[in-house]
Amino acid sequence: MTAMAIRPDDLSHAAVQALLSEHLEDMYATSPPESVHALDLDALRAPDIAFYSAWDGDTLLGCGALRDLGDGHLEIKSMRAARDQRGRGTGAAILRHLLDEAVRRGAVRVSLETGVEPYFEPARRLYQRHGFVVCAPFADYVPDPNSVFMTLSLPA
Template identity: 35%
Template sequence: MAVTIAVESPLQDEVRTLIAELNTVLLALSPPEACYHLTVEQMAEPTVTVWIARDGDTVVGCGALKRHSETVGEVKRMFTRPAWQGQGIGRRILGEIQGVAEREGLETLVLETGDQHPAAWAIYEKAGFSRCGPVLDYPDSPFSVFYQKQLLAA
């Protein structure tokens, strides 16, 4: 069955389970003080849009856009379950995020990811993101890698 991606509420049991899996993965790679998770409740705030990837009824991935201002958005909570990795799901979700950001007139997308995520780095770099110094209010940390991308609105 083809994987579908759509905007959905994160306040669903299967999405909560997916986010718990994501948090477990991240906490295995970075110390807790270097993990900047949005909770499911924060993901449901009006400034955040969440995309859910499904294979049939099974939730297999997610990603979110958090708006910080009229010009800056942040890519958050990007994750694909291991059994579905390598199928372009993360790339597709990132494309959805970027498309909405551009349509809304955001000028810059930023993100923070961990220092142990080369597969994520590859997705961001192939999508035109460039490494940069700390973004937003994130501290400079050896456990973090920061990216930014100027959008067409800029």
């Protein structure tokens, strides 16, 4: 694992924008358009979203965001490790950071939506290793055969 600094990010850095563009392209290449719930740059700048990027010096390693759904419920959005960082612990480090941040904010639950396709299997395994369990759709989501909804109750 490389030296990693995870910090709040304003989405202005070209490398962050390129990583998120790659993320959207992969989501649309993998899932039917009506089942893609990834957010673009403008949506990630919403006031209810806190976005974080992970860096090793000037090298972007990955990113992730937390959306405040209200009532102590947060949603993980835009979890992404750079292609050359996959399988190296980057995703796990970003996830741990997001969960630590959720606890710091006093959240009681963190949920997420991911895909059912084999492409998403590593992500589902990562979430399961960190205690997430499959759940019903939450917030504004509706049942979707191409989506897996997962949630984690946080310690009080």
